[in-house]
Amino acid sequence: MTTTIPKFAHLLIPLEDVVKATDNFHQDNIIGRGGLGHVYKGQLQRSGELISISALRLNRKHRQGVVEFWTEVSMLSDLKHPNIVSIVGFCDDKHEKIIVTTYEAKNGSLRKHLNNPNLTWTQRLKICVGVARALSYLHYDDGRGYGVIHLNVNSSTILLDENWEPKLSGFKVSIKQSLNRMDQVILSEPIGTIGYVDPEIEKTKGVTHKSDIYAFGVVLFEILCGRRAYEANRHLALLAKYHFENKTLSDIILPDLKNQMSGYQISLGSLRKYSETAYSCLNEERAHRPHMLDIVNELEKVTEKALNFQPRPENFVRLFLVIFFFCLLTLLYFTSVYSKEYH
Known part of the structure; x- marks a missing residue:
């Protein structure tokens, strides 16, 4: 029936x-x-x-x-x-x-690739930007006449296609809300996956679109650190906030990403802006969390800089020396061969 x-x-x-x-x-x-x-x-x-x-x-x-x-x-x-x-x-x-x-998940979910050494920093940034754009569309698109609070943003509901483009899924608990009331609390029990749930739900007894912002902040740190939001009874959000506030965030960044960053002239300002954006999403008070439009803007700037990475000057020197000694050894080899043939 x-x-x-x-x-x-x-x-x-x-x-x-x-x-x-x-x-x-x-x-x-x-x-x-x-x-x-x-x-x-x-x-x-x-x-x-x-x-x-x-x-x-x-x-x-x-x-x-x-x-x-x-x-x-x-x-x-x-x-x-x-x-x-x-x-x-x-x-x-x-x-x-x-x-x-x-079928959007040719490469599975983001969760499966958090610590994938082959997923580059620029690919990770593009994933961040894609998800941010999707959430901005949900929260603010005028064409629908209402906003959508997703309430299930996590690395498992972010699917990756064959080009590593993100596709947000998992709308089973989403809520529609008038565009002019997106900041108003909708009474609700805690909704979401452990590790991503907005801590303000307990205090306000409800959710707003800023609950998505919190969950997205957790995802941003998952992508940077290659760690899951909740593992071995440890919340990544708390760990990331602690290290950010103590200026030791580099201690928990995914080692493969740190290696990539050490080999390129990556602007420390860009990395700082990324981590500042992620950290601001995790603010305990919703009013102090950024809006998705601002997050999209910041992440696009970071990504643009990342796409223009250039090898560090010292690496140019190393490369020049390697080429120089290779040419020198080649010259010596052929000189020796030539000498033996004619003497």
């Missing part, structure tokens, strides 16, 4: 199409396991085109997640942004509830 809301009827996908696309939900196609259910990859025929999809299948055993299901469908049906996952449709038939989006 279907309970489909009429306004979303155009997004309905027959159950048999999803079953076929995922090879009857074959376990080899599982790409994620979450609280609501498993996520499957597949190939779906739509409008004569075969597209790659992700299908979140609600766990039927617990019969939970119906509210979250409709929340995500409602949110994604209105959102169009290059750094947000795109909905293809959904299935609501025969006790099955499935949300189908385009």
